[in-house]
């Protein structure tokens with residue numbers, strides 16, 4: 076398989092989920108070998124922040140990247156759509172530090188990428204072959220991520236919340252999954268009981284019922300939204316995991332099995348995996 080970039084420039088505008096700040100963002104076609112690189116057009120010299128796990132800075136309810144003191148927040152839904160739709164090279168210019176949350180899913184990104192179409196480039200795509208079984212466990216959260224050799228790519232997620240509304244759910248992605256239909260439309264979610272604390276910590280300033288499912292335990296979802304899939308929360312956690320794992324810098328040839336994944340766990344596991352998979 077050859078590397079691919081976008082055929083045209085794509086533009087998005089919205090606000091950041093955590094900062095609440097307005098942001099305008101453009102995805103530009105980029106040459107082979109470039110990878111996914113963010114540039115802050117609001118800063119002098121537009122310093123680059125490559126979307127690589129070594130640049131993961133701090134994950135508090137979303138992933139954050141930092142290079143030379145320049146931060147990019149909440150890139151995971153965009154990264155998920157780019158990687159699952161086969162975009163290897165793109166320059167992402169944005170005029171604020173947080174990628175727009177849009178409707179809380181990756182659907183607007185997936186739809187725009189599919190509409191633009193991809194341009195095949197000359198250089199073959201590189202893959203990261205999983206050489207031997209790897210397990211990462213976090214005793215504090217009970218989270219576990221296993222990465223195993225596999226012919227192709229697959230990822231399975233199990234979520235297990237102390238919640239009557241969500242409870243235990245599973246979701247799976249593999250080479251036969253229609254990402255745009257089955258994963259991209261699944262929205263981010265939070266619990267109503269957490270909102271006060273999250274706001275107190277300066278998070279989710281841009282959060283609303285337009286970009287998140289809110290669980291009001293034990294009654295159900297606030298506003299009684301129509302779920303895209305009965306297991307929409309698990310599918311969203313899978314969407315997030317696929318975005319976080321794209322920070323490997325190349326697609327994995329292997330199978331990821333994740334129990335109670337989250338951005339911190341995903342990126343810690345990926346970093347440790349890359350260090351040992353030599």
Ligand SMILES: [Zn+2]
Pocket residue numbers: 151152263311315
């Ligand atoms: Zn998410």
